[in-house]
Amino acid sequence: MTPVSSHSPHGQSPLRTVQVLGGGNAASSAHVRSLAAGLVARGVKVTVCAPYEADRAYDFSGIGADHVHVPRSSDPVSVAALRAACANADLVHAHGLHASFRTALALSGRRVRTPLVVTWHDRAHADGARAHMLRVLERRVVKAATVVLGTTSALVDRARLTGARDARLAAVALPGPRRPREPDDPDRRRPKVRAELGAIGRPLLMAVGSLERHRGYDVLLDAARAWRRLDPVPLVVIAGEGPLRGELQGRIEEEGLPVRLVGRRDDITDLLAAADLALLPSRWEARSVLAQEALHARVPLVATDAGGIPELVGDAAELVPYGDARALADSVVRLLGDRERRELLADRGARQAATWPTEDETVAQVLSVYDELTQPQPLP
Structure with a gap:
C-alpha cells in the first residue's frame, strides 16, 4: 500500500470521513479496520464511530484513525453523539443496517446534506414482527443513502427492490491477519x-x-x-x-x-x-x-x-x-x-x-465512490 501525503478531491484540505460501525460482526468490523487503514495511508482523515469494545478489539486508533465512542443504540444520547461526530465530515459511511439507521437519524434535518454511503455486509435475520421492523428500517436507510454498496449481487438487488436510488456491488477483501503469526512448521x-x-x-x-x-x-x-x-x-x-x-x-x-x-x-x-x-x-x-x-x-x-x-x-x-x-x-x-x-x-x-478483490482494490473502489460524491460538480 503506497502512502499518499494528502488526498483531497477539493484540492484544498484532506477529505474528512466518518465510518460508523454498530459493534457489528467480525467480518464488518475487520472490513472497517482494513478500509480505515487504507484511507489513512492515502491521506484521508478518518473517524470511526463505534462502541468502546469494538475499538479495543480492532484498535482503530492504532492505524491512525480517530475513535469516537457511540453505543450500539438508537436512543437520543447515542444519536446526538453520532451527530456531533459527523458535524464536520465531508462524507459519512455506515456499515450494517442498525448503524446505518442511526446514521440516517443523526444526519436528518441538517441544512447542508452530507453524502451518506451505506454498506450492507449481510442480511439481517429475523422472523415475524421483528422481520417486519427490519424491512421498515431497510426502507428508511435506502431512502437516506446516497449510495448503497452491497457485498453480493443478491444484496444489491435487495437494496434496489427496497428503493435505493443508487445501489452497487462492493469490492470487499478478506482482511489479512492484524499481527504477523509466529513462524511455525x-x-x-x-x-x-x-x-x-x-x-x-x-x-x-x-x-x-x-x-x-x-x-x-x-x-x-x-x-x-x-x-x-x-x-x-x-x-x-x-x-x-x-x-x-x-x-x-x-x-x-x-x-x-x-x-x-x-x-x-x-x-x-x-x-x-x-x-x-x-x-x-x-x-x-x-x-x-x-x-x-x-x-x-x-x-x-x-x-x-x-x-x-x-x-x-x-x-x-x-x-x-x-x-x-x-x-x-x-x-x-x-x-x-x-x-x-x-x-x-x-x-x-x-x-x-485469487480472483477476489485485494485490500488495496477495496480501498481504491471505495475512494472512487467518495471522490464521485464529494467533488464539486461542474456548472452546466
Whole structure:
C-alpha cells in the first residue's frame, strides 16, 4: 500500500470521513479496520464511530484513525453523539443496517446534506414482527443513502427492490491477519491442533459461526447422525458462541453425536488448516468469512447453495440445498472417500480465491465512490 501525503478531491484540505460501525460482526468490523487503514495511508482523515469494545478489539486508533465512542443504540444520547461526530465530515459511511439507521437519524434535518454511503455486509435475520421492523428500517436507510454498496449481487438487488436510488456491488477483501503469526512448521502445528480437538486418527470437519438459528446447525446435527456409521467416525467441531448453545449441546449429548462445541476462538486459521473439510450449512450468507478462509487454506468446502455463496465460491465447493440433511451427509461421505475430488476442490479454491478483490482494490473502489460524491460538480 503506497502512502499518499494528502488526498483531497477539493484540492484544498484532506477529505474528512466518518465510518460508523454498530459493534457489528467480525467480518464488518475487520472490513472497517482494513478500509480505515487504507484511507489513512492515502491521506484521508478518518473517524470511526463505534462502541468502546469494538475499538479495543480492532484498535482503530492504532492505524491512525480517530475513535469516537457511540453505543450500539438508537436512543437520543447515542444519536446526538453520532451527530456531533459527523458535524464536520465531508462524507459519512455506515456499515450494517442498525448503524446505518442511526446514521440516517443523526444526519436528518441538517441544512447542508452530507453524502451518506451505506454498506450492507449481510442480511439481517429475523422472523415475524421483528422481520417486519427490519424491512421498515431497510426502507428508511435506502431512502437516506446516497449510495448503497452491497457485498453480493443478491444484496444489491435487495437494496434496489427496497428503493435505493443508487445501489452497487462492493469490492470487499478478506482482511489479512492484524499481527504477523509466529513462524511455525504447519506440518507440526496441524497434529497439535487435531490432538487438542480430539481428532487423532479420524476425519475433522470444521464449522465456524455464531450459534444462531440461521446458521443451520440443527441441520448439521441431523447430518451428523449419518456419520456415526462411518469407521472411523468423523469429528465435527463448531467454533462460535450464541443463544443456541444450550439447545445444541443438549442434542449432542442426548443423541450421542460426534460433535464438539468449542466456543468462540481466535485461532480459526489454525483450526481450518487442521481440518479435512469445512462445513457451511447456513440458511443465508453473504461473503462468508469461513468460505473465504477455507478456500484460501485449500480446505475442501461443503456449503449450502444459498445467498451469496454460489457467487463467492464458483465451482470450488460442493453445494447442497439448505435444510437437506441427507444431501449434506451424503456429500461429506463422498468427499471423505474421494481423495482426488478433495485435491481438485483445493486447487479450484486457490484459483477462485485469487480472483477476489485485494485490500488495496477495496480501498481504491471505495475512494472512487467518495471522490464521485464529494467533488464539486461542474456548472452546466
